[in-house]
Amino acid sequence: MTEIQLLNSISRIVVFLLLFFSFFLLTVRGNKKKSNQLFSVFLLLVAIDISAFFLNDWLSKHLFIETFRITSSLLQMPVFYFYVLSVCYTNFKLRINDLIHTLLFIFFYSFLIASDYSKKAFLVFQIISEIQYFLYIILIFIALKKYKKIYLENYTNPEHLNYKWLVQMTSILLFAHLFVLSKFFIQFTNNINLILLLNVIVIISALLVSSYFVLKALHQPQLFSGIEQNNTPISKYIKKETKIITSEITSENNEKIKLLEQFMTEKEPFLDPDLTIQKLALQIDFSQKELSTLINHHIGKHFFDFINEYRVLKAMSILKNQSQKDITVLEILYQVGFNSKSSFNTAFKKHSPMTPIEYRKQFLSNK
The missing domain is CATH 1.20.1070 (Rhopdopsin 7-helix transmembrane proteins)
Structure with a gap:
């Protein structure tokens, strides 16, 4: 041939x-x-x-x-x-x-x-x-x-x-x-x-x-699983409203941030693995645009990182709890709202140089 x-x-x-x-x-x-x-x-x-x-x-x-x-x-x-x-x-x-x-x-x-x-x-x-x-x-x-x-x-x-x-x-x-x-x-x-x-x-x-x-x-x-096409990056909202939204966090924004942090701590909405900014806005009675501006602009974090930080902190509190030492890391990550081990480990690394297992061993061995 x-x-x-x-x-x-x-x-x-x-x-x-x-x-x-x-x-x-x-x-x-x-x-x-x-x-x-x-x-x-x-x-x-x-x-x-x-x-x-x-x-x-x-x-x-x-x-x-x-x-x-x-x-x-x-x-x-x-x-x-x-x-x-x-x-x-x-x-x-x-x-x-x-x-x-x-x-x-x-x-x-x-x-x-x-x-x-x-x-x-x-x-x-x-x-x-x-x-x-x-x-x-x-x-x-x-x-x-x-x-x-x-x-x-x-x-x-x-x-x-x-x-x-x-x-x-x-x-x-x-x-x-x-x-x-x-x-x-x-x-x-x-x-x-x-x-x-x-x-x-x-x-x-x-x-x-x-x-x-x-x-x-x-x-x-x-x-x-796509997103809505009519969504716009928050930076465009900020540019359009520069006369209303300044780079300095006002006392009103401070109050809103405190309210948001209190809600996150007490109600723990981050435990929902499919939480979106729209869902959270409805729960806390903010408009989606208002909440997005507050988190992404004034707090200075992506909603993605903002929520995962609470999930990691919740996971850390479980990992160092002596009474919950029998719960596996896999069970914990699903319990706090993550969907996979890889995404949990990636988020965990941002808050600790140790792996979740190493973190648990360090705290439990000191007790």
């Missing part, structure tokens, strides 16, 4: 699997239907792109279809960008204005047809498509940064935090695309063997990355 035949065989397998994953995501039941649909379209676009490896002869006879295949690569990153937004935000919706993201595709489809695929026109297309790819990568990271900020200011359950996984996902996609970028430069050297090798790496990378994304999405559905 020649290298070209091997490439054709592998690409057929990859396209078949991508189409299978795409169809599966469209039909699978779940509460993230929109995200699945968007990711399904993304996989379909990748499959269309890769199909050229074994449909090259047929596509060369159908110029309009081949032009669509080539220029459809300009739709991949916009679709992936919307996929990320749909994962982050529960109320995400595609709007008519979002069609602006298809303009580059429409333009180059017409441009390549009109220019009759001149080398100069195709080179312009390749350069612009690479620029577009990296611009969308930047947009995705900006969106994820905003998502993380809003999450930390309003939620406490790190197991529902999509940020790390989506960053990982985008980084893997970026790394895999570097092989495509390498192909772009190597094509000018006319090194056929190296180009064939890179083509094999590209399609195998496409398969591995897509498979990883699909399996991750299906086996860890908790990653897909």
Whole structure:
């Protein structure tokens, strides 16, 4: 079997699997239907792109279809960008204005047809498509940064935090695309063997990355618990209300902070593992905006850290209590509102150089 035949065989397998994953995501039941649909379209676009490896002869006879295949690569990153937004935000919706993201595709489809695929026109297309790819990568990271900020200011359950996984996902996609970028430069050297090798790496990378994304999405559905899209970072409230909210904590704010701290100590709302700033605001009879400003701006902590500090302090009091020495660390972390051992240990390290077990041993051994 020649290298070209091997490439054709592998690409057929990859396209078949991508189409299978795409169809599966469209039909699978779940509460993230929109995200699945968007990711399904993304996989379909990748499959269309890769199909050229074994449909090259047929596509060369159908110029309009081949032009669509080539220029459809300009739709991949916009679709992936919307996929990320749909994962982050529960109320995400595609709007008519979002069609602006298809303009580059429409333009180059017409441009390549009109220019009759001149080398100069195709080179312009390749350069612009690479620029577009990296611009969308930047947009995705900006969106994820905003998502993380809003999450930390309003939620406490790190197991529902999509940020790390989506960053990982985008980084893997970026790394895999570097092989495509390498192909772009190597094509000018006319090194056929190296180009064939890179083509094999590209399609195998496409398969591995897509498979990883699909399996991750299906086996860890908790990653897909988004937040409300209309939430805004508290810093924007502060900027809008600089005439009302000053950097100095007024006596009124001092009273509110004391009331909040008293409520946290006496009522212990932090024991609720799914506590959000909205829930706490209702319990203490503050507006959500007022409470968010108080914690994130005046106290100077993210809501995420503010709540977890109370949980850790509660856990510490249990760990050094002689009468509760038979309660395991795992039982304690769930008792004080954490959802996993990893999130508990991470929060605990911020308040003690020791592990929870070491902390318990030190205090109990001194009694």
